[in-house]
Amino acid sequence: MHKIIRLAVVMIICGLTMINLSVSQTMDDPVKKEALRTIDQKAQLLIDVSDKIWEYAEIALMEYQSSELLEEVLEKEGFRVEKDVADLPTAFVATFGSGNPVIGILAEYDALPGLSQDSTPFKKVLEEEGNGQGCGHNLFGAGSLGAALALKQVMEKHAIQGTLKLYGCPAEEDVGGKLYMARAGLFDDLDACLAWHPDYETSVDVDSGQAVDDLRVEFFGKTAHAAFDPWMGNSALDAAETMTFGVNLLREHVKPSVRIHYVITDGGKVPNIVPEYAKVWIWVRDLDRDGVKAVVERVEKIVEGAAIATGTTHKIHYEGSYHEMLINRKGSEIMQKNLEKIGPITYTEEEILYAQKIQKEAGIDEKGMVVNIEKLKEPEKYPEGGSTDVAEVSWITPTIHLSITCAPHGIPWHSWAVVASSKHPIGYKGMFLAAKVMAATALDLLRSPDVLEEMKKEFDEKRKGYTYKSGISPDQKPPVRIKRKS
Ligand SMILES: [Zn+2]
Structure with missing residues (x-):
């Protein structure tokens, strides 16, 4: 705690660079280092994108402004963007590069209904019956964007062979956009896929969920x-x-x-x-x-x-x-190494106080932020309850999933407290760490065919001959509420 506060003082003096220095970087690989620096350089852009998606707060299949914003940034940065994919007007696939290997990164951006909330450490509704980013998907979307932009930059500069695909996945909270994207075969050509999610702890996920x-x-x-x-x-x-x-x-x-x-x-x-x-x-x-x-x-x-x-x-x-998630242990180990080298996050005294205020309001232990990185665990026999449409992707290609601290420890998820934290430096710092860990891990996969081969072998062994079957019928249409505005 004292160490954190001392560091915090240094960061306050550093002003804007506080955000850039928030993640310690003991990375020795020069290409990875460059990717991490790119994310630092793009910090303001990522915050702007994240904040806009937070303000739009669009619920499942209504994420027109959020998806358009991400598409616009990606096009401007030189990605080829395919819009309106899999019968989902707010889904997209942004591609850079060509040939093998093909690495995917998932992005989400939908909000939750009725959770309108300001970024204050206490309950303050911004708009009666408005929506809010109660799962931190604004950070999820912008963080994945950060990883993709950094990767493109280093792939180009160092002539790294391969294709990078950023998937704009709508409606995670309701409907399950990836279910339709998987049925449409959009993940079929991937050699591996990476995803993350905001949390109040930091770990590479090894549990399969439900x-x-x-x-x-x-x-x-x-x-x-x-x-x-x-x-x-x-x-x-x-x-x-x-x-x-x-x-x-x-x-x-x-x-x-x-x-x-x-x-x-x-x-x-x-x-x-x-x-x-x-x-x-x-x-x-x-x-x-x-x-x-x-x-x-x-x-x-x-x-x-x-x-x-x-x-x-x-x-x-x-x-x-x-489906339940099909965990890829080899991929998780690779990501864990990067996470340990890049993290952990440090917080300013102000940020810790903000977190504690939220915890007090929520009536829970005022622990502040959890900074430590969990060791790679063995999977639990009975994992925590919950399901995700990321699991669909995990049965099509080896998938690695990361949880990063973006909110005060122990707060109820899908609540005003998450909405507040998702437009605050504690959220941004998690977003940067996620972007960096995903970029570094993707670089390992792009440059090491052996690693991909091992991941693929494990994937095939665990699938036991099963090939992905969609949980929806071939003719089922997603419940799109309104068409894209022209
Ligand atoms: Zn979520």
């Missing part, structure tokens, strides 16, 4: 007056309740790794009308696709039974499913 199925169940009944002639009706709400009762009984008979959660999104309008329509939105998660499938088959039977019992009919909509 596979998930997203189902919407509709029940159709018959309406009647609930007091005058209820015997004429068949309640769709009764069917929904019978279904959820059955699902709750099922919980006793599933493996401890299974998670089931639902909401009744439509259960009728008023009590004196027997509801003719009801809708249940349900997610089933487990450690892998097979586990999810087994539980979903039970849920399907319960739905069928609920409809029979209540004299209603039903329809199940399969909205999508994610």
